Amino acid sequence: MRLFGGLERLLERLREGLDAMELTTQFAVAPAARAAIWRSRGGGARLEELPLEVTGFDCGEFFRNIGISTVGELLKLPREGLARRCGQALLDDLDRALGTAPEAREYFLPPPRFAAKLELPAEVSHADGLLFAARRLLVQLEGLLAARHAGVRGFTLTLLQSEASTVVEVQLASPAREAGRLGRLLREKLATLSLSCPVEAIRLEAGDFSPLHARTAGMFGDALAEDEGWERLAERLQARLGPDALYGLATHPDHRPEYSWRRVEAGEWDPREFRHPGPRPLWLLQAPRPTREDDLQLLAGPERIECGWWDGDDARRDYFIARFSDSSLGWVYREAGAWFLHGLFA
Amino acid sequence: MTPLEEILQRHPVWRGGAAFSRAAAVPSGFAVLDGELPGGGWPTGGLTEILGLQQGIGELRLLLPALAALTTAGKRVIWLAPPHLPYAPALAAAGVDLARLAVVRAPGRRDSLWAAEQALRSGACHALLAWFRNASYAELRRLAVAAEASCALVALFRPREAAREPSPACLRIALEPVQGELAVRILKRRGALAAAPLRVPLKSPLHALGRSPSSPPASGDARARRSLGLPVHA
Numbered sequence: 001m002r003l004f005g006g007l008e009r010l011l012e013r014l015r016e017g018l019d020a021m022e023l024t025t026q027f028a029v030a031p032a033a034r035a036a037i038w039r040s041r042g043g044g045a046r047l048e049e050l051p052l053e054v055t056g057f058d059c060g061e062f063f064r065n066i067g068i069s070t071v072g073e074l075l076k077l078p079r080e081g082l083a084r085r086c087g088q089a090l091l092d093d094l095d096r097a098l099g100t101a102p103e104a105r106e107y108f109l110p111p112p113r114f115a116a117k118l119e120l121p122a123e124v125s126h127a128d129g130l131l132f133a134a135r136r137l138l139v140q141l142e143g144l145l146a147a148r149h150a151g152v153r154g155f156t157l158t159l160l161q162s163e164a165s166t167v168v169e170v171q172l173a174s175p176a177r178e179a180g181r182l183g184r185l186l187r188e189k190l191a192t193l194s195l196s197c198p199v200e201a202i203r204l205e206a207g208d209f210s211p212l213h214a215r216t217a218g219m220f221g222d223a224l225a226e227d228e229g230w231e232r233l234a235e236r237l238q239a240r241l242g243p244d245a246l247y248g249l250a251t252h253p254d255h256r257p258e259y260s261w262r263r264v265e266a267g268e269w270d271p272r273e274f275r276h277p278g279p280r281p282l283w284l285l286q287a288p289r290p291t292r293e294d295d296l297q298l299l300a301g302p303e304r305i306e307c308g309w310w311d312g313d314d315a316r317r318d319y320f321i322a323r324f325s326d327s328s329l330g331w332v333y334r335e336a337g338a339w340f341l342h343g344l345f346a
Numbered sequence: 347m348t349p350l351e352e353i354l355q356r357h358p359v360w361r362g363g364a365a366f367s368r369a370a371a372v373p374s375g376f377a378v379l380d381g382e383l384p385g386g387g388w389p390t391g392g393l394t395e396i397l398g399l400q401q402g403i404g405e406l407r408l409l410l411p412a413l414a415a416l417t418t419a420g421k422r423v424i425w426l427a428p429p430h431l432p433y434a435p436a437l438a439a440a441g442v443d444l445a446r447l448a449v450v451r452a453p454g455r456r457d458s459l460w461a462a463e464q465a466l467r468s469g470a471c472h473a474l475l476a477w478f479r480n481a482s483y484a485e486l487r488r489l490a491v492a493a494e495a496s497c498a499l500v501a502l503f504r505p506r507e508a509a510r511e512p513s514p515a516c517l518r519i520a521l522e523p524v525q526g527e528l529a530v531r532i533l534k535r536r537g538a539l540a541a542a543p544l545r546v547p548l549k550s551p552l553h554a555l556g557r558s559p560s561s562p563p564a565s566g567d568a569r570a571r572r573s574l575g576l577p578v579h580a
Contacts, residue, residue, distance in 0.1 A: 226469065226470050227470075229468045229469050229470035230422060230468070230470035230471075232468065232470075233464060233465060233468035233470050233471065234448075236464055236468075237450055237461055237464060237465075240457070240460070240461075241450070241451065241452055241453075241457060241461065244451070245450060245451045245452065246448055246449070246450050246451075247448065247449055247451075248444065248445070248447065248448050248449070249432060249434040249437065249444045249447060249449065250434060250444060251434045251435050251438050251444070252434075257433075257435075260434070260435050261431075261433060261434035261435060262434070266447075266448035267445050267446075267448075268445065269443075269444040269445040271438065271443065271444075271445075274435075274438045276439055277435050277439065279551035279552070280433060280435045280436035280439060280551075281402075281433055281436055281551075282406045282407065282410075282432065282433055282436045282437065282440075283401065283402070283406070283428075283429075283430035283431065283432070283433060284430060284431040284432075284433040285430055285431070286430065286431060299552055300551070300552050321551055321552060323526070324402070326399075326400050327403065327523035327526070328400050328401060328402030328403050328523070329402050329403070329404075329551065330402055343430075343433060344401050344402035344430065345402060345404070345407070345551050346401055346402050346403070346404065346405050346406040346407065
């Protein structure tokens with residue numbers, strides 16, 4: 001109290017701050033927090049004169065029947081009877097309101113999200129200008145995240161135009177908070193955007209914070225720094241080229257050549273699952289290409305692959321290694337009397 | 347010791363006859379090639395252009411030993427805009443750690459050049475294999491600068507016609523199939539010109555099989571093939 005210069009000064013400051021936010025307020029003061037809440041709900045009346053509705057007890061029907069309508073009347077009732085009729089919880093709440101029992105209240109935490117709007121001083125229609133403005137908001141976001149030891153997995157930038165608005169979503173591979181990194185990703189997104197009309201204001205929103213601990217950068221190019229560099233590279237490539245543009249390869253236990261590999265997230269491959277097949281080409285064609293028989297000189301084979309009857313895409317092919325007239329080595333098969341090129345031994 | 351020898355020992359004097367300086371390189375895995383390449387292998391921190399007449403003559407098998415060595419050492423490899431599907435079982439069979447390999451699809455020429463530059467500047471890519479349909483000297487020069495800043499092996503696969511154009515690559519090789527083998531002609535390298543084409547003993551898919559083909563069967567079921575001792579996957 002002394003710190004704020006007395007109760008009146010404190011209330012005045014609160015009132016000023018709340019008025020600035022244009023909120024409708026009702027003030028009430030009481031020795032205990034719960035009583036203050038009740039009094040403010042009851043329009044600032046004295047505790048004894050408050051109607052029972054402000055307390056939020058669920059025994060309203062019972063109290064109405066016995067002719068009790070204010071907190072003061074309730075307090076005059078014998079405690080044992082009240083406890084029997086309405087339970088101990090009601091008595092505990094009353095004690096907390098009177099200040100005879102301590103109450104542990106949860107501290108207010110700001111919501112884990114960020115939203116900020118920036119009016120642009122002039123209409124902007126090019127990506128560089130937008131990025132420059134967005135950087136100011138990203139720095140604010142970084143400050144909030146740093147205070148909460150958190151990072152974001154994605155954010156959205158809304159470009160408010162005179163008639164419409166465009167939403168730019170940026171996703172990250174791992175939580176991050178540095179404004180520089182977020183800005184670089186945003187630049188790739190903005191570069192692919194074509195704006196129909198100039199932007200008047202921008203709004204940056206981010207939620208879904210996840211904990212992020214500050215990491216110290218290695219003095220030398222260590223493995224950790226390299227992994228981080230890799231993640232950032234993957235993020236940038238996917239931001240511009242699309243999420244499917246970067247993938248890893250994995251083997252899959254299936255004899256059919258087109259099913260024996262999979263597109264996976266880069267880095268997901270367990271070499272223990274791999275069974276050594278026969279000779280396989282390094283290039284597989286997207287679709288087998290019909291070839292003429294007189295162009296081929298068969299060098300090795302056949303290797304019969306007959307499989308897949310269970311999933312409706314059954315294959316029954318004889319594979320050969322063949323040299324073409326231009327001396328390239330191909331992996332060809334014969335099916336239903338026709339020859340097809342399926343891969344190249346590049 | 348004569349003064350000349352003394353000078354040569356004390357100062358880094360480039361001599362035309364001696365093929366190369368001590369450049370950073372990744373061993374190619376082929377002794378014939380390593381002996382002719384500056385630094386004893388594929389150069390890192392510079393562009394390598396591989397000019398092939400056609401696909402399927404062993405252009406990838408030429409790089410496989412280096413890729414296998416890099417990936418098993420935990421280095422990351424990116425294949426940028428490959429013309430066909432890189433076939434995982436064949437790569438795994440050659441000893442490439444697929445967990446360290448990533449494929450990047452880039453629809454346009456500008457996108458692929460951008461992606462290549464990003465990969466090299468990130469410092470997290472140790473080998474970049476890229477297929478560009480056409481690229482101007484200025485664009486390649488930009489890539490070469492990015493490659494110098496990285497320590498990556500950069501292999502650009504380009505059509506044979508590109509040999510006529512100037513290039514900022516520090517190594518340019520042309521591939522030709524000669525009697526079922528691969529002949530590598532070094533068009534440009536750091537140091538003296540290379541003379542004769544080199545025959546590189548690539549691992550042939552036929553060695554693994556060790557069998558000449560029987561006549562193609564008109565028809566037949568798996569049981570019949572099993573009795574003939576031919577491989578059957580069913």
